Amino acid sequence: MKILLNEITIIIVLYEEKLQLVLRCLENLKNFKIIIVDNANDISLKREIEKNYRIYKYIMNKKNFGYAKAANQAIKSADTEFILMFQADGIIDQGDISKLLEAHKKYDNSFIVSPTLFDKDKNPSVNSGCFPEKELEKTTFILDGDICAETVLGSIMMFKKQDIMKIGLYDENFFLYFLDDELCRRIRDKKKAVIQVSNSNAIHAHGQIKVQNHLKRTFIRNFNFTFDELYYFFKIKKHEKLFKELQPIMDSEQELIKPYGISTRILKDDRPFHPKRLWDTCHKYLDKRIYRSKGFFWLASRNNLSLIWNQVGGGINLELIGIWKSSIAEDQNNRLLDFELELLKEQLKKVKKGRFGDRRCDITIIGERNQLDKFTEKLNLCFLNDKEIEQYNSGYLFEDPWPKNIAQIKI
Numbered sequence: 056m057k058i059l060l061n062e063i064t065i066i067i068v069l070y071e072e073k074l075q076l077v078l079r080c081l082e083n084l085k086n087f088k089i090i091i092v093d094n095a096n097d098i099s100l101k102r103e104i105e106k107n108y109r110i111y112k113y114i115m116n117k118k119n120f121g122y123a124k125a126a127n128q129a130i131k132s133a134d135t136e137f138i139l140m141f142q143a144d145g146i147i148d149q150g151d152i153s154k155l156l157e158a159h160k161k162y163d164n165s166f167i168v169s170p171t172l173f174d175k176d177k178n179p180s181v182n183s184g185c186f187p188e189k190e191l192e193k194t195t196f197i198l199d200g201d202i203c204a205e206t207v208l209g210s211i212m213m214f215k216k217q218d219i220m221k222i223g224l225y226d227e228n229f230f231l232y233f234l235d236d237e238l239c240r241r242i243r244d245k246k247k248a249v250i251q252v253s254n255s256n257a258i259h260a261h262g263q264i265k266v267q268n269h270l271k272r273t274f275i276r277n278f279n280f281t282f283d284e285l286y287y288f289f290k291i292k293k294h295e296k297l298f299k300e301l302q303p304i305m306d307s308e309q310e311l312i313k314p315y316g317i318s319t320r321i322l323k324d325d326r327p328f329h330p331k332r333l334w335d336t337c338h339k340y341l342d343k344r345i346y347r348s349k350g351f352f353w354l355a356s357r358n359n360l361s362l363i364w365n366q367v368g369g370g371i372n373l374e375l376i377g378i379w380k381s382s383i384a385e386d387q388n389n390r391l392l393d394f395e396l397e398l399l400k401e402q403l404k405k406v407k408k409g410r411f412g413d414r415r416c417d418i419t420i421i422g423e424r425n426q427l428d429k430f431t432e433k434l435n436l437c438f439l440n441d442k443e444i445e446q447y448n449s450g451y452l453f454e455d456p457w458p459k460n461i462a463q464i465k466i
Contacts, residue, residue: 060086063156063213064111064133065141068125070094072143074103080143081108087139087152090129094119118401121230130224133216142210144260154255155213158201166222166247167214167239169207170255180259183207183251187236187287203248209235210259218247226290228405232280233287240291284377318424320431324416325409326438327355327447330455333437337371340433344426350418355439355447356455358382358411364418373457381412410444 065087069077081089081104088111093101096115104110114128130138137156141147151170159168172180183204212235222241225234239249333354348366359382363374380403384396409415416438420431439447447453 061088062135063137063139063152064088064090064129064135064216065139066090066092066126066129066133067141067143068092068094068122068129069097069100069143070119071097072100074100077104077143078107080141080145083146083148084141085109086149088133088135090114090133092116092125092129094121094125119398120401121227123225123229123231123234124227127224127227130216130219136215136217137213138216138219139213140209140211142259145211145257147211147257151255151257152213155252158250158252158255159213159215162201162248162250164246164248165250166218166242166245167207167212167249168255169212169249169251170257171251171253172208172210172257172259175258175260177258181208182259183249186240186291187233187284199253201253202251204239204251205243205249206236206239207249207251208259209238211257228286229283230402232283234283237287237290318422318427320420320427322350322416322418322420322431322434324435324438325411325414326416326444327353327358327411327414328416328437329439329443330354330356330453330457333434334456336430336433336437340426340430341366341371342426345420345422345430347422348418348420350416352416352418353379353414354453354455354457355443356453358414358447359386361414379412379414381414384412 065084067077067080067089069091070093077100085108089108090112091101091104091110092114094116096117098115101113101115105113112129112132114125114132116125116128126140137159139152139155147170155168155170159165162168169182172182174180183202183206185205222238222245226237229237242249345366348364350364352362352364353360354362359378360375361377361379364371365374380399384399384403403413418434420427420434422430443451443453
C-alpha cells in the first residue's frame with residue numbers, strides 16, 4: 056500500500072540533541088508533515104534544521120516541562136488522522152512506516168503499532184514487554200509474526216489522533232520516564248491492542264545521543280527517573296487494587312475474618328515518622344491480622360530519603376526509592392548549576408507541598424477491623440508532635456534503630 060503522506064504527522068521532541076544526529080533522523084522523513092517541539096529553545100538548532108528540511112510546525116518552549124507536555128502540544132496541533140511519535144535517536148525508512156500504517160489498518164482493535172527495534176549495531180533491541188510492576192527480566196528475540204504486548208517503548212509508535220485525544224493524551228505529571236507504560240495501561244483498560252509489528256524495522260540508540268554535558272545528563276536522568284517511577288507505581292497501586300490483590304488471602308481465612316470483617320485505612324500526613332517510635336510500634340502491633348500495607352514515607356532521621364513501605368503479614372520490606380526534591384533544593388552544597396536549580400524549582404511547583412516541601416507519608420493499610428484501627432492509631436502517634444517538629448527544625452538527631460542498609464525486615 057502506497058503511503059498517503061497527508062495521513063501521517065511525525066512528532067519529534069528535542070532537548071539539546073546534536074545537529075548532525077537530528078539531520079540523520081530527518082533524512083528518511085522529509086516527505087512527511089513534521090512537527091518538532093524543542094524543550095531547549097535552541098534558536099540556532101532551529102535555523103540549521105530549517106536550512107535542510109521543511110518543517111510543518113516548529114514549537115519552541117522557553118522552559119523544559121518534560122516530554123509528556125511537549126508531546127501533547129504537538130499532538131493537539133496535528134491535523135492528520137495518524138501520528139507517529141519519533142525520538143531523535145531513531146532511524147526508520149518510509150517503507151517501514153508504510154508497514155506500520157498497514158498493520159494499524161489491518162487490526163480492527165489496534166491502538167498503538169510499533170516497529171521491531173534494533174540498536175545502532177543492528178542487534179535486536181528491547182521494545183515490547185510487560186508492565187514494570189511485574190519485574191520481569193527483559194529479553195530480545197526475533198519475531199515470527201506480529202504480537203500484542205502490554206507495553207512498548209515510546210521511541211517510535213503510531214496511533215490515531217482521535218484515539219489518543221479520546222483516552223486523554225500523555226499524563227503530564229510524568230517528565231520523561233514511565234509515561235509510555237502508563238499510557239499502555241490505559242489502553243489495555245479500554246480493551247484496545249498494543250502491537251509490535253514484525254516486518255517493520257527501525258533503529259533506536261536508546262538515548263545515547265541525549266544531552267552532551269555529562270553532569271547535566273546524569274542529574275536529569277536520576278532526578279526525573281526517581282520522581283516518574285514513584286508517580287507511576289502509586290498511580291496504579293490504588294488502595295482498591297490492593298484490596299483486590301489480597302482477596303485470595305481473605306478468602307482462605309474466612310473463619311478468622313468472619314467475627315471482625317475487613318477494612319481499609321489510608322494514612323496521609325506531611326510529617327515524618329519518629330524512627331524509634333515507628334520501630335517499637337511495628338514490633339508491638341504489626342501481626343498477621345494486618346494483611347497488607349503499602350505506600351511511601353520518610354523518617355525524621357533520614358529527611359532526604361523517600362522510602363517505600365511494603366508489608367505483607369508480619370514482614371516489612373523497606374526500600375529506598377529516591378531523594379526528595381526539597382532536600383536537594385535545601386542543600387547549600389548541592390553543587391547544582393543555575394539551570395538545574397531552576398529545573399528543580401519548576402518540578403517542585405507541580406507537587407502539592409506541605410510544611411516540609413514535597414516530603415510526605417501516604418500508606419494504605421488493609422486488615423481485620425479490630426487490629427487495623429489499633430495499628431493505624433498507633434502509627435498516627437509515630438508522627439512527630441509539635442515539640443518534636445521544633446526539635447527537627449533545629450537539627451535535633453533522633454534515635455534511629457532501623458538498619459542503615461535498608462533491606463527486608465521481618466517483624
